[in-house]
Amino acid sequence: MTDAQILILMSTLSTGLILGAIFALVAAGVTIVYGCVWLPNASNGQFFLLASLAAWTFTASFGWTSAAAAVGVLVLGTALAYLLEWTLIRRLYDTPNRNVAYFVVTLGLTQIMTGIFSLTYAKWSDQFTLPPIVEGITMFGPFPMPNNRLFVMGVSLLVLVLLFVLLRYHPYGRALRAVFQNREAAALRGVNVRAIYRLSFVLGSVIIFLGGILFALAYSYDLTVAWTMSITAFAIMIIGGPGSVVGALVIGMTFGFTQAIVSIFASPTAATFSYLGAMLLILLFRPSGLFKR
Amino acid sequence: MKPVSDRALWIFAAAALALPLIADGNKFLAFVLGMTYISLLWATGMNLMYGYVGLMPLMFAGVAGIAGYAVVHLTRELGWSFWVAMPVATLMAAIAGVALGLPSLRLKGFYFTLCSLVIQTVLTLAFIFFPTYTNGDTGINQIAPPDWFGGRLSGLGLELMIALFTVAGILICAWIARSPLGQRFVAIREDDILAEAIGIRVVRCKIIAFFIVSLYAGVGGCFYSVYIGFVSPRAFDVLVSMNIWLFVAFGGRGTIAGPIIGTAILAPIPFLLQDLQAFKDILSGVLIIVVTLLMPGGIYGAWLARRRRVQQAGVDSARVQESRV
Numbered sequence: 125m126t127d128a129q130i131l132i133l134m135s136t137l138s139t140g141l142i143l144g145a146i147f148a149l150v151a152a153g154v155t156i157v158y159g160c161v162w163l164p165n166a167s168n169g170q171f172f173l174l175a176s177l178a179a180w181t182f183t184a185s186f187g188w189t190s191a192a193a194a195v196g197v198l199v200l201g202t203a204l205a206y207l208l209e210w211t212l213i214r215r216l217y218d219t220p221n222r223n224v225a226y227f228v229v230t231l232g233l234t235q236i237m238t239g240i241f242s243l244t245y246a247k248w249s250d251q252f253t254l255p256p257i258v259e260g261i262t263m264f265g266p267f268p269m270p271n272n273r274l275f276v277m278g279v280s281l282l283v284l285v286l287l288f289v290l291l292r293y294h295p296y297g298r299a300l301r302a303v304f305q306n307r308e309a310a311a312l313r314g315v316n317v318r319a320i321y322r323l324s325f326v327l328g329s330v331i332i333f334l335g336g337i338l339f340a341l342a343y344s345y346d347l348t349v350a351w352t353m354s355i356t357a358f359a360i361m362i363i364g365g366p367g368s369v370v371g372a373l374v375i376g377m378t379f380g381f382t383q384a385i386v387s388i389f390a391s392p393t394a395a396t397f398s399y400l401g402a403m404l405l406i407l408l409f410r411p412s413g414l415f416k417r
Numbered sequence: 418m419k420p421v422s423d424r425a426l427w428i429f430a431a432a433a434l435a436l437p438l439i440a441d442g443n444k445f446l447a448f449v450l451g452m453t454y455i456s457l458l459w460a461t462g463m464n465l466m467y468g469y470v471g472l473m474p475l476m477f478a479g480v481a482g483i484a485g486y487a488v489v490h491l492t493r494e495l496g497w498s499f500w501v502a503m504p505v506a507t508l509m510a511a512i513a514g515v516a517l518g519l520p521s522l523r524l525k526g527f528y529f530t531l532c533s534l535v536i537q538t539v540l541t542l543a544f545i546f547f548p549t550y551t552n553g554d555t556g557i558n559q560i561a562p563p564d565w566f567g568g569r570l571s572g573l574g575l576e577l578m579i580a581l582f583t584v585a586g587i588l589i590c591a592w593i594a595r596s597p598l599g600q601r602f603v604a605i606r607e608d609d610i611l612a613e614a615i616g617i618r619v620v621r622c623k624i625i626a627f628f629i630v631s632l633y634a635g636v637g638g639c640f641y642s643v644y645i646g647f648v649s650p651r652a653f654d655v656l657v658s659m660n661i662w663l664f665v666a667f668g669g670r671g672t673i674a675g676p677i678i679g680t681a682i683l684a685p686i687p688f689l690l691q692d693l694q695a696f697k698d699i700l701s702g703v704l705i706i707v708v709t710l711l712m713p714g715g716i717y718g719a720w721l722a723r724r725r726r727v728q729q730a731g732v733d734s735a736r737v738q739e740s741r742v
Contacts, residue, residue, distance in 0.1 A: 225709050235659070235701055362531070408523075
């Protein structure tokens with residue numbers, strides 16, 4: 125293999141890994157909330173963008189370091205998620221067929237946030253970037269890999285593993301899966317269903333915020349990323365099976381590599397098209413997705 | 418749900434046809450009125466699907482866009498008369514609507530809505546990436562008003578024509594709602610498995626509904642493009658679908674009066690906001706949330722429920738009186 129081929133291969137591999145990990149992260153955030161609360165978060169792309177824009181504000185306007193900005197955004201994001209749960213989300217906990225109502229509510233949230241962003245950030249800049257957390261470059265043969273991207277990849281994979289462990293072994297995770305399966309039976313066994321709903325919504329939202337920050341650290345972005353991310357996260361959730369973190373991980377990684385490979389030959393829009401097509405096919409023939417919860 | 422009385426319908430029809438004549442003096446007012454009528458026609462179609470069949474078709478604007486672009490192509494490029502092109506374009510939209518709706522027939526609730534959202538997104542992308550027919554993101558401008566016996570039908574004449582089609586659309590919707598077909602729709606909305614069990618052919622009814630609704634979307638789309646004189650993918654994107662849905666949900670789904678009230682209140686707002694289009698998005702987002710959380714029946718639904726309670730209160734207190742005597 126020539127150096128040029130190795131370069132292309134390595135860059136595809138690294139882009140695929142980073143994108144895949146971030147896709148998987150955001151999709152996991154969406155899928156946990158949908159599986160548990162029955163809330164399909166259509167505004168996940170806007171949450172994602174909100175976190176990255178907030179981090180940009182902290183670094184560019186307040187002069188914070190990226191690490192401080194990330195922590196600040198996560199704290200604020202947690203508060204925002206609790207606020208949303210308290211004002212909007214909890215009002216529909218007991219409604220039958222609440223997934224349609226939630227879908228509509230989050231579409232409303234999307235419109236509000238899109239409006240706010242186009243009034244503010246769209247006027248300030250076209251492209252947003254964060255300064256790297258980790259400096260330096262590691263060489264893999266002829267291929268230079270910024271340490272910052274390695275860091276982003278590591279953090280997102282670590283969070284995914286932690287999430288998986290949390291859901292599988294921690295008492296909270298067991299309670300959450302119990303509510304997934306049968307809300308009434310879980311309540312009879314002493315699980316506080318409303319508290320689990322609240323926790324899941326906050327956890328899912330914070331994971332999406334984290335995904336936004338990590339994406340902003342690895343790449344420069346513009347406001348259209350919200351739209352792409354929404355579609356991608358929903359496609360991953362539907363294909364992987366709503367409520368399945370493993371599904372989110374596997375399909376997220378697949379999509380990340382698809383995007384990396386397609387971007388070599390064609391525009392990323394082609395990749396988005398293929399996600400839409402795949403989602404449509406799954407919706408038609410196997411609405412429960414490829415993976416079990 | 419009490420069916421709306423014949424008298425109220427005819428009074429509304431007469432008033433709706435008279436309004437453009439009154440508003441004719443003020444160009445801005447007349448234009449807002451015309452746009453409101455087009456929105457009302459769309460809202461009536463959306464109401465048939467969302468209010469009566471109980472499905473939320475977010476690809477509505479996309480279907481309207483197919484007719485809108487088709488009518489422009491047929492009149493500009495092929496030189497057809499608008500009055501020939503409109504039925505053809507509408508039929509194309511209806512067939513496309515049924516074809517796009519077919520896959521989602523088995524789905525209901527959230528999955529149907531999601532599927533229709535995906536289809537809407539694909540349609541929007543298609544409008545952007547097939548510039549031969551749509552001129553891409555730039556859109557097509559300076560679309561001529563419809564021809565009319567050698568001249569052009571614009572201004573008051575066109576507004577009256579739109580009003581006529583809108584009124585006809587509402588009357589047809591009221592007629593469908595009362596017909597056996599409308600009752601089947603309501604049965605499917607309430608419980609499609611039960612409806613299947615009592616012998617209603619759910620799939621056939623849904624296909625019919627798709628066809629009728631797409632006709633509404635198509636006629637609205639045709640008039641939209643010639644009335645505004647400009648079409649772009651943004652005119653038929655998912656936000657438009659959501660807006661039309663909001664008109665129906667805000668006014669009151671599953672009633673004839675509901676969408677009329679909702680459209681009359683909400684449709685003129687963007688024109689009053691003028692330069693503050695971003696505020697329009699924020700406002701409609703807030704309204705969507707408020708309607709979903711606080712007023713699932715919309716304004717008219719809430720009013721109906723209140724009236725029923727008040728009437729029932731009278732009956733109940735009379736009973737208490739009797740039992741005491």
